[in-house]
Amino acid sequence: MTEQLFELPESYLAIIEEAKKVAQQVAPYAHHADEADHFDPNVRQILAESGLCSLTVPKKFGGRFEEVDSLAVTVVREQLAYESAHVDSMFCMQGIGSYALAQAGSPALQEAWLPAVGRLESIAALGLTEPDVGSDLRAITTTIEVEGDLLRINGHKSFITNAGDADFYTMLGKETVGGEIAYSLVLIPASTPGLSVSHPHQIIAPHVLGDVIMKDVMVPSSHRIGEPGKGFNLVLATLSTFRVSVAGAAIGIAQAALDEATKHAAGREQFGVPLARLGGIPAQLANSWAEIEMARALTYRAAAASARDARANLYLSSLAKAGATEMSGRVVDRAVQIMGRFGIVRGSKIERLYREARPLRIYEGATEVIYDSLAKQLVKRVTG
Numbered sequence: 001m002t003e004q005l006f007e008l009p010e011s012y013l014a015i016i017e018e019a020k021k022v023a024q025q026v027a028p029y030a031h032h033a034d035e036a037d038h039f040d041p042n043v044r045q046i047l048a049e050s051g052l053c054s055l056t057v058p059k060k061f062g063g064r065f066e067e068v069d070s071l072a073v074t075v076v077r078e079q080l081a082y083e084s085a086h087v088d089s090m091f092c093m094q095g096i097g098s099y100a101l102a103q104a105g106s107p108a109l110q111e112a113w114l115p116a117v118g119r120l121e122s123i124a125a126l127g128l129t130e131p132d133v134g135s136d137l138r139a140i141t142t143t144i145e146v147e148g149d150l151l152r153i154n155g156h157k158s159f160i161t162n163a164g165d166a167d168f169y170t171m172l173g174k175e176t177v178g179g180e181i182a183y184s185l186v187l188i189p190a191s192t193p194g195l196s197v198s199h200p201h202q203i204i205a206p207h208v209l210g211d212v213i214m215k216d217v218m219v220p221s222s223h224r225i226g227e228p229g230k231g232f233n234l235v236l237a238t239l240s241t242f243r244v245s246v247a248g249a250a251i252g253i254a255q256a257a258l259d260e261a262t263k264h265a266a267g268r269e270q271f272g273v274p275l276a277r278l279g280g281i282p283a284q285l286a287n288s289w290a291e292i293e294m295a296r297a298l299t300y301r302a303a304a305a306s307a308r309d310a311r312a313n314l315y316l317s318s319l320a321k322a323g324a325t326e327m328s329g330r331v332v333d334r335a336v337q338i339m340g341r342f343g344i345v346r347g348s349k350i351e352r353l354y355r356e357a358r359p360l361r362i363y364e365g366a367t368e369v370i371y372d373s374l375a376k377q378l379v380k381r382v383t384g
């Protein structure tokens with residue numbers, strides 16, 4: 001089980017205990033829920049009743065911290081992902097989908113949605129990716145046009161977490177501002193005419209995910225989030241705050257895989273000795289343990305720094321995100337190997353973890369994209 005080898009303030013230890021309790025309550029539903037492509041009602045109820053989602057909104061909308069706190073979100077994700085990727089996603093998307101609104105929405109729009117987000121009564125989503133646009137967001141084709149007091153939105157968003165179950169979408173589109181192409185965010189309630197959802201992709205680790213198509217969707221101009229043309233700043237602010245929490249989820253998954261493999265290696269004998277004493281297996285177990293602890297130490301440090309100033313410490317969050325998600329891939333793969341044929345049995349926990357670890361290296365900044373930006377910063381730091 002996860003140990004606390006890094007000193008955290010008491011208030012965060014209490015949050016970890018709360019999250020552990022939720023994870024344990026969710027555990028009996030995890031196998032079914034993690035294979036579902038819609039919200040599992042049992043998991044949703046447990047998470048809603050726990051009050052944990054209040055951590056995804058600022059205090060004035062029912063949250064616990066003045067602003068969403070990266071360290072709190074990160075330690076919660078670690079505990080939730082240990083048992084269920086579904087509950088982890090449900091939790092973090094409330095913050096990722098609503099952060100821009102909390103930062104720059106009109107007071108009326110904030111009041112209409114954010115308290116309900118914190119209670120998990122309204123489900124949030126963030127729409128950036130399009131069928132032909134992933135890492136290079138400046139290539140998006142979704143358009144926003146001003147028509148009097150209304151905004152007309154046309155576009156196609158792809159691989160959107162919570163599509164179909166969300167109550168509102170924070171959508172990134174482009175528009176002309178002062179004769180220049182600019183990028184802006186708009187809040188679109190799911191019930192708005194012209195918005196439809198399809199589910200063209202089934203992914204290896206099921207996820208509440210779909211495409212959102214907007215055909216002449218009209219919303220009041222008060223549904224803008226932030227000034228026209230300031231969309232990227234808000235997207236960056238969202239990523240800065242939440243990127244490190246992906247590392248938390250990766251550590252939870254890696255720890256769960258190591259625990260599964262350790263139990264198996266301690267309990268199964270070959271050649272008259274437990275696997276845990278055989279050949280290269282002790283080294284694989286110990287190496288995985290070391291890698292998890294190193295990732296956890298960096299992640300907590302990065303999350304604490306992000307809680308103080310997310311933008312200034314984005315490089316630390318990026319180091320932790322790329323480092324921990326890549327580590328998680330290695331640890332889960334080793335765990336499968338340690339378990340031999342039992343590691344690849346469909347429906348087993350380890351097989352599920354093997355699939356669930358994979359997307360973390362792709363979303364919220366694919367590893368290579370993060371490495372590219374980190375390497376540029378490194379060269380600048382070293383060469384001045």
Ligand SMILES: Cc1cc2nc3c(=O)[nH]c(=O)nc-3n(C[C@H](O)[C@H](O)[C@H](O)COP(=O)(O)OP(=O)(O)OC[C@H]3O[C@@H](n4cnc5c(N)ncnc54)[C@H](O)[C@@H]3O)c2cc1C
Pocket residue numbers: 126127128129133134135136158159160161162207209359362363364365366367368369372
């Ligand atoms: C489970 C899941 C949930 C998601 N949820 C959401 C969501 O809620 N909202 C949303 O908007 N999107 C979501 N996405 C989409 C996600 O944000 C994109 O997958 C991600 O941005 C990467 O884009 P891409 O998959 O198109 O890969 P691409 O951008 O096509 O990249 C493909 C490969 O090329 C590499 N590459 C790309 N650019 C560079 C570069 N400059 N330098 C070096 N290497 C590069 C990448 O690292 C990657 O290995 C989700 C994805 C997944 C898997």
